[in-house]
Amino acid sequence: MSDKKVSLKKMIRVGGYLRNPVLVHVIGICPVAAAATSLFNSLVLAGVFTVSLIICEVLASLIMKKMPRWLRVSIYVIINTGIVFPVMYYLEKNQSPVFASLGIYLPLMAMNSFTCIHSEKYAVKHSVKESFFDAIASSIGYSAVLLLVGIIREIVGSGKIAGFDIPFISGLNGALMPFGGLFIIGILAALHKARVIKNYPKQARTIEKKFTLDESREEEGTFTYNLKNRFKKNEENF
């Protein structure tokens, strides 16, 4: 695909909304399910994620195309670590409550599978501009889910919003645990799918096809991602 056909708006609609990385492709679940327990936590995670994905995708497209894959993967982790470490160091030095609340989940952002999968399946096969747009679109989709899950869990789990108490709501501890996070993601995924079925019926069929274990057993790799055809299908459907 040439650069001329790339539109950021379209990529946000497809990569961020219709094929949301968390709700549709089920990647990078760990931070969303376990660590996004408040608005501030989610903001920190979303910020770290966005910066690391943009840098990884742009660098992968720019200079890593000819490297062996096993070497590229370790470079993504080094880049992520370079972004996570200063944030972690700053929060720890200032004894921020976010640092205590995120626990080991902040350092684990360095190992987020999302960055590796996206850079490998998309960035190394496309131009810098396309990769940059893809990183922006995916970050918006991922961060939106992170923030939404964080806000819902803070309200339901702690009876607060952005640290302020909400009257008449007592916290339900379960919402702050990983199973609570997974349950909320499941409900959001169903709501998202219902909207896609209503507004984009053709896309909804593709999404359902993508998430079938039996299919992926026959053709490994299509289970989580088939980015190669992503824009071809996009053009057909819009």
Added chain:
Amino acid sequence: MSSFFDMMSAALYAIVVQNLIFSGGYGISEAVRMAAKPRRLASAAGMIVWFSTITSVICRLLDFNEKVASQNSSIHFLIFVGVLIFVYLITCIFTVILLRPNKKLMSNFGIAALNTLVLAIPLINYRSAMTLWESIGTGFGSGIAFVLASLLIGAGFTKLSKEKRIPKAFRGAPVMFIYVAMLSLTFMGISGSGVFA
């Protein structure tokens, strides 16, 4: 003998009492992905056991050094990532030289080594001040926990995908999330956590 029992109890703890995938959410995306590829599950689990055990042992040994032990969490994180990347690269280089592997095997190395579960093990060991034997146990147990999680997810989702009574909006990923949430709740129950504040 007590060291052996320390190791085994740490492994059992990581598998059952506090299954790291379900109760901590570590490596859950990889477990879902592997549930779709049962043929590659055994090799992926073996690799996870290798990387997590070797990394946690090296990290624990490094912590015996006073200079390393006195560092804060951020520096420890940096050291642990460094060790993990070192182990990964050494494994890859030796495999490339000795076995001349295919692309799939090498890509499996990446998935198995560089995921949240493998880095979580040394971080948990450090925070819980585990002994060397317990570190080996959690490293080994995490690989088994990964297999258990992938099998449970795969078996459950195969049945759910055949169920026609599930509303259309819930089919596919949404029902899978809710199913994994219920599995997670089960394991939280085993560990004795309270759901209500």
